[in-house]
Amino acid sequence: MLLDKIIEGIQMVKGKNISVINLKNRDNFVCDYFVICNGDSHNQVYAISQSIEKMIIEKLQKKPWHVEGLKNREWILVDYVSIVVHIFQEQLRFYYDIENLWNHNT
Template sequence: MTKKHVNADDLIAIILKAIDDVKGVNIEILDLREIENTVCDYFIVCTGTSNTHVNAISAIIQKQVGKLAKEKAWHVEGEGNAEWVLLDYINVVVHVFQKHIREYYDIENLWGDAKITSIPSTN
């Protein structure tokens, strides 16, 4: 962890641009702030088309957040099999899924009370 803390809006903007840069798809932001007992304020969920794509999305997010926000993920999980990579930035948690894994876990329905914003891809 670094001492400089970027605000959530700036962090989200960096993450969304990074995902878009490597053509991540079905990007959604789940705003969890109105829900009690949540682990963070936001989930960002997106889909990669293969193990390689999931790892590329994860890598570009970590690189861009490190470079532009001077922040490092507090915890990273799942890079080994690259079906579901979780990047924990404390108040923002990023989930990068392969399509079949995303459908199986269906985080959007699990957190049905969250305000969900779909982000259109520019690619």
């Protein structure tokens, strides 16, 4: 349910390239999923984070445990403990390539 609402929140403001990495079967990992997406600008990255938070508060009455990156709006991390959302500007997403990093560490 939480995962579905996060994705819905991203889609509401046209977040791009949504990727979900299942981490449930990894040893000693603190969350179940990474959700990764990107936006085209600082404003869109911020809007995606706000859309997710609004969706989860309205539908599930749950606030994020922690949020980082709101000031520079290049990579915002929204942490719901079991799911961590990474919202990037496109160039940073490809630079850090966290999908590839975690897909090779299975």
